[in-house]
């Protein structure tokens with residue numbers, strides 16, 4: 385397949401990886417059996433509702449006609465996939481600016497965004513699978529009031545788009561009562577696996593990126609033959625490195641447009657695998673920026689991590705340096721040299737390195753990336769002996785927090 389994992393510098397012997405291949409195959413078979421809860425994402429690229437995608441595109445067109453600023457309100461899996469795609473992908477010119485809210489409880493952040501939205505044509509897209517998340521509810525009611533104060537109640541309703549549970553929850557009730565345009569989060573797909581459902585597709589389409597190409601990329605990855613599906617090697621390598629005492633998986637990326645994609649991986653991996661005292665802590669490394677801040681630690685610090693490098697092979701643009709000591713060199717040449725330099729220097733310091741090659745950052749390959757990481761995560765979590773699809777631990781802080789606000 386186009387997205388390839390190279391585990392040759394992972395410091396794992398082929399025999400070690402081969403020793404877990406049968407278990408990885410069994411995990412993949414279990415995912416495809418359709419017998420496990422929250423695995424609706426596995427066959428989604430082959431079975432999604434094409435009429436619903438057309439409705440999503442129609443709603444996105446409406447949003448694009450009516451606003452210059454779309455505020456997407458959601459947290460965790462309800463916004464990270466959309467943000468990752470919107471920041472990574474080329475978008476149609478003239479698309480609305482997208483801002484994200486509901487990702488914190490900071491009054492200063494909300495006041496800042498309220499000030500920035502005044503005087504501009506604004507629509508809201510509020511996303512919550514449960515419909516009850518505190519941050520999302522708080523933000524939604526603040527921004528909804530601003531919309532009503534600006535446009536009046538009837539026009540405000542036409543500028544609110546909701547993605548939530550098909551039947552239950554406060555948000556579903558309000559959407560039905562007020563007649564907002566709404567879509568559903570499939571009940572058999574958890575939040576962090578929902579980017580290829582309306583949760584991600586509506587904001588991504590409204591932002592002007594090509595959701596059909598994303599779905600096609602995910603399908604290409606889903607149906608590729610086993611011999612070409614290197615996610616398994618990567619999934620096994622992650623598991624073995626954890627067994628060898630690595631507790632952090634660092635994700636170096638050399639294109640800042642991948643920053644939010646790494647944030648999406650952090651939730652996907654952290655929330656799927658961090659259970660029963662096991663799991664790898666996912667950490668982003670924006671390079672070459674971070675080489676000038678934490679490069680010393682990476683090169684000579686405690687060996688608690690391995691690196692999974694997100695390596696974009698082709699950039700759609702380049703710039704030649706016009707003068708000075710680097711005259712005639714291009715930025716892509718320098719960036720590629722930096723990738724090689726990091727691999728040689730960190731590899732030379734015995735840091736295990738896995739490289740994920742991404743042909744280029746477009747919607748088709750982004751769809752492949754999403755499916756590649758979702759599958760890898762589910763396989764590694766299964767090898768770790770944990771359920772990749774629940775998140776019992778996140779309720780702990782909510783319970784404590786509720787005591788403070790009730």
Ligand SMILES: O=P(O)(O)OC[C@H]1O[C@H](O)[C@H](O)[C@@H](O)[C@@H]1O
Nearest residue numbers: 460461462512513514517575778
């Ligand atoms: O979509 P919601 O129900 O609002 O949930 C948003 C997020 O918060 C929860 O606490 C979970 O940790 C995440 O898996 C989820 O994506």
